[in-house]
Amino acid sequence: MKDEQELKRLIGEYVVEKHVRSGMKIGLGSGTTAIYAVRSVARLFHDKKLESIRCCCTGEGTRHEALALGLPCTYLDDPLLYDLDLAIDGADEYDDQGNLLKGGGGCHLYEKLVAYRAQKCVIIVNDSKHVKHLALRAPLPVEIIPSFRIHVEKELRKQYKVESIVLRNNAKKIGPWVTEEGNFIIDLVLKEAVDPAVHEDKINTILGVVENGFFSKKRVELVSIDSDGKISQIS
Numbered sequence: 001m002k003d004e005q006e007l008k009r010l011i012g013e014y015v016v017e018k019h020v021r022s023g024m025k026i027g028l029g030s031g032t033t034a035i036y037a038v039r040s041v042a043r044l045f046h047d048k049k050l051e052s053i054r055c056c057c058t059g060e061g062t063r064h065e066a067l068a069l070g071l072p073c074t075y076l077d078d079p080l081l082y083d084l085d086l087a088i089d090g091a092d093e094y095d096d097q098g099n100l101l102k103g104g105g106g107c108h109l110y111e112k113l114v115a116y117r118a119q120k121c122v123i124i125v126n127d128s129k130h131v132k133h134l135a136l137r138a139p140l141p142v143e144i145i146p147s148f149r150i151h152v153e154k155e156l157r158k159q160y161k162v163e164s165i166v167l168r169n170n171a172k173k174i175g176p177w178v179t180e181e182g183n184f185i186i187d188l189v190l191k192e193a194v195d196p197a198v199h200e201d202k203i204n205t206i207l208g209v210v211e212n213g214f215f216s217k218k219r220v221e222l223v224s225i226d227s228d229g230k231i232s233q234i235s
Contacts, residue, residue, distance in 0.1 A: 035065055095196075
């Protein structure tokens with residue numbers, strides 16, 4: 001059995017070597033899994049094995065790392081990156097239909113903006129991320145306008161059978177988690193399964209909701225690694 005960080009490094013390098021090519025416009029995801037892919041891209045770039053690439057990132061943490069490594073990074077609204085060739089990211093959960101639950105790191109709005117506009121989206125997972133139904137175990141993040149928190153919570157309780165609704169707090173300082181767009185996040189755990197393809201849109205119709213962590217509208221390529229380091233293509 002390999003160390004967890006070693007597994008993340010192995011699969012990050014595998015995905016980059018398989019999918020990233022010179023001249024690509026690349027969306028780099030957030031979190032501890034995706035960061036190894038960022039480092040792999042940077043190494044190949046500095047070794048001159050990748051040339052003329054441009055990158056955008058789904059969070060300031062990833063952007064800071066990418067810039068520190070010397071990658072050519074710009075912002076999501078750069079017109080030169082309107083059509084991305086590839087996005088690489090992780091997920092908190094995935095089901096048998098390839099639907100994802102993302103946003104444990106609080107970046108699901110930017111992650112969705114990147115994933116949905118990329119021609120190909122590769123998602124790195126492991127066996128522990130597979131579930132029969134999303135949002136029954138890992139909470140579904142719902143990004144909200146701060147002044148509409150109470151309204152959104154009431155509507156979610158009215159429309160769903162809820163196990164828990166929690167305003168996400170910032171572990172490093174007093175107060176709620178504030179997203180890069182200045183919003184709050186409600187973490188929603190459900191009692192009963194729902195169809196992500198239906199409820200990704202439905203939740204977003206609630207007044208005050210900015211975006212939720214269901215990803216159902218993009219067919220992604222799922223790549224998994226087991227505890228022994230064996231990499232497999234799921235979809």
